[in-house]
Amino acid sequence: MTKLRAEATEKDSGAKRVSFPPDEEIVSGFAEFADRQRTDGRLTVADIVSAYEQSCVKHQVVPNRKALEQVKIVATPGTRTGCLDLRGERLDYHSCESLEEILKFVQFDSINLEDAELEENGAASLLEMILYYESACQLNVSANALGTAGWVALSHLARQSRCLWRLDVCSMPLVEFPAQALSKALVSSRLRVLHLEKASLSGRPLFTLVGTLKKNAVLEELGLGGNDLNSYQDSMQLGELLKNNRSLRSLDLSHNLIGDGGLEEICEGLMSQQSGLKSLVLLNNQITHAGMQSMANVLPHLKTLENVTLDQNKVQNEGIHILKESLMRNRSILSLGLADTHITCEGAVALAEFIAESPQIRHVDARRNAILCGGLMAVSLALRINVSLVALDLDPTAKPEQEEFLIETQQRLLRSIADLCAEKREREKEKREREKEAEKSQTQTQMHLQTRIQTQAQTETQAEKQMHPQTQTQTQTETQTETQTETQTETQTQAEKQMHPQTQTETQTETQAQPQTQAEKQMHPQTQTQTQTQTQTETQTETQTETQMHPQTQTQIQTDPQTQTQTQAETQAETETQTQAETKTQTQTETQTETQAETQTQPQTQAEKQMHPQTQTQTETQTDTQAHTQAETETQAETETQTETQTQVQPQAQAHTETQSQAQAQAQDAATETSCRPAPQNLPDSKPS
DSSP, X not given: OHHHHHHHHHHTOSSOOOOOOOGGGTOOOOOOOOOGGGGTTTOOHHHHHHHHHHXXXXXXXXXXXXXXXXXXXXXXXTSBOSEEEOTTOOOOHHHHHHTHHHHHHOBOSEEEOTTOOOOHHHHHHHHHHHHHHTOOSEEEOOSOOOHHHHHHHHHHHHHHOSSOOEEEOOSSOOOHHHHHHHHHHTTSOOOSEEEOTTSOOTTHHHHHXXXXXXXXXXXXXXXXXXXXXXXXXXXXXXXXXXXXXXXOOEEEOOSSOOHHHHHHXXXXXXXXXXXXXXXXXXXXXXXXXXXXXXXXXXXXXOXXXXXXXXXXXXXXXHHHHHHHHHHHHOSOOOEEEOTTSOOOHHHHHHHHHHHHHOSXXXXXXXXXXXXXXXXXXXXXXHHHHOSSOOEEEOOSSOOOOSSHHHHHHHHHHHHHHHHHHXXXXXXXXXXXXXXXXXXXXXXXXXXXXXXXXXXXXXHHHHHHHHHOHHHHHHHHHXXXXXXXXXXXXXXXXXXXXXXXXXXXHHHHHHHHHHHHHHHHHHHOHHHHHHHHHHHHHHHHHHHHHHHHHOHHHHHHHHHOHHHHHHHHHHHHHHHHHHHHHHHHHHHHHHHHHHHHHHHHHHHHHHHXXXXXXXXXXXXXXXXXXXXXXXXXXXHHHHHHHHHHHHHHHHHHHHHHHHHHHHHHHHHHHHHHHHHHSOOOOOOOOOOOO
């Protein structure tokens, strides 16, 4: 570097000069990355303590004893445990830098930095460490002067941290810049709990905060106590928050100046919050019995509100009477806070009526009220009727009475109320234990049933394997044989397609020759007529010979009329047989001509195949269908002719045999008659005398 500086000065001998800082100041700082591999059980608590002590020596700071004690007791490297409580400890910039050796290797559930006298730079560096190492899930930085850099670091932490879900920023004035920084962080943060008590939020800071919380869908608990929120603008902002936000479950507005008018604005917001908010704390807000009317109008419509706290407000007996009917109609409130609300025996009687009718109320706080013997008697009777109430908070000491025996009855009633509440709590514990045991038993029975079913299935499968090994082998062989036969048939079909192309061509030629044979039949009708005449002459000659061979039968037929009719039937049958024979001969001649035509057309079709190989593929499908249809029609015609001839020949043959038997019988009768008749004698002629 010195050479460069010298060269630069030599070259720039004129007005221009270049200077560099010394070597020690060139590197101003460095950033370390989180060494997560070292936290896999390799480090011990002693190593962490020694590293922290070395860091304190490096930064010239005395080690914080409170931090060392908590690390020794709580710290387990690689896991998130315990709490690092540094409340009230003075932490300047160097002491915050030395804490990095602890935050690097130990992750805590919560870190408490309340009233730690954090400076701006120290707070910024410490908050950046907590963000980088994800050192805390809950963080409390109340009562510290963070400054602009600290608020920027806190907003980054709230917006970017993946594990931080609770943030306490109390007793710190949120002026314009801190409110804006925090509201920007709340747009995309994962915070579920945010406490901003005593933060001077009245006015514009609350307006900016509510503007972002309307869009927030993660925050569930919001604490705004002690901010002097008034009954006009601030209450309107709170009502708008309740109208638009659906994620809030708890809202703490204690120690503010809301009053009856502000309560009306809040109740209007609650009307649209029918299925969200569960807890509403209005402790010490200058509310009187006049504001109970707006509360009474809302309570019957709320379905999720479980806790209402009206402590330290002037509700008085009139307010209890106003709330009584609406509380009876409500079916969600489990806890009601009425401590220090200026209630007397009259208000206690109205409260007892509500307790007797409510099926779900579990806790009522009525401490610091002037409830005397009459009110306690009504409450004790209601407690005996009620089943759900477990805790009824009353003052343990008796109030002054005009007579002494009333003081004794007060003490006795207080003891009986406490005993009843204790018995109910024990019953509830027993009931819960029974339910837990029942659930455990159910789960155990289900597990036993599942194990039994599994064991039974395993035993059955093992028994089947042992008892039926042959069936398994048979099924395996059957499947193998089936696959083999399928493969053989596929190979045979492929081989036939490859080995027998000639048969395909022959069938194609036959189908092509069929239309030619039909045309030849149409062109040569003379041959058909010649065959018909030949068959007719043959039948005539046969009939003539039969007549020459049987003259006797002819004479008999002439003499006997019955025989004539029989002979007529015979002749008709013979003519039918002749016609059938003629049809047979016609079909024979047609088949002969077809075969001749096929033989003639074969060379032609072969030549056409050679000349036109493309048309073969087109005509193959057509010829196959034509041949199939013609063969079916021919077979049907042959079967029909055979059945007809059989049906016709059988009655004719029977008639012919009957006629022959009748003729033979007549001939025999005639012969017998001639043999029995006496021969004629030649007598001489004689004349009478």
